Amino acid sequence: MNLSAIVDPHPDETPALVSRGSVTTYGALRTQLAELRGALVRLGVEPGDRVAVAVANNWFFVTSYLATLGVGAVAVPINPASPTAEMEGELRSVRPKVLIAGPAAAEAVNGLDRAALGINVLLAPDGSGVDGAQSFQDLFGGEPAPIVDRSPDDLAVMIFTAGTGGAPKAAMLTHANLLSNIEQAQSAAGHEVLPGDVGLGVLPMFHIFGLNVVLGIALHAGSSVVLVERFDPASAVETIRERGV
16 A cells, blocks of 8 residues: 555546646646656655655645655655754654755755755755755656555654644654544545545645645545645635635
């Protein structure tokens, strides 16, 4: 099994993501993920490696997350707004081989001692302001790679949580953990997410509710998610009306 395969059963033309006004269908998303998996493999990412994703709620986050799972690596969502000291502490505890950083994380990432952290590859969207990063967009268009089969008990995600108190620690979640959570939520009769539904992805995806309950359930169901990078009440209401959330 591999959790990233939740996008596979749905019709090519069905919208999956709306990000920055652009719609990505399930067919396009599958193509993008296959190409990004191939690029990650060529960058030396192997099953079990950690890939940290310090990106806001947008298309870059979703493709990074799913492609990481797809090559058998472990996704580590990081709050892109974290200050350098907090981000450095979290990265030190998980030791990622790759760090994918968006514009919101630029200031913190530019302050990191990447050599000491053992980060071999730094990827960022063009114009992100992240010093010395390879272009994320350049990873597409190459030879695709298949999804790597994983055991249900293999680690899929490490996600930081403070629990009831204390410093945040990385909770370890397997492919089966995450899929079981999705299936349990979808078993609530009359409350399941259906194909054709549109969700509002405003909860941060570096938290488990935004990651699995909002994004994971939507992709499993074949519905679509409107990704919101920064909450604003007026624009949220406008988006809900325009997109039929």
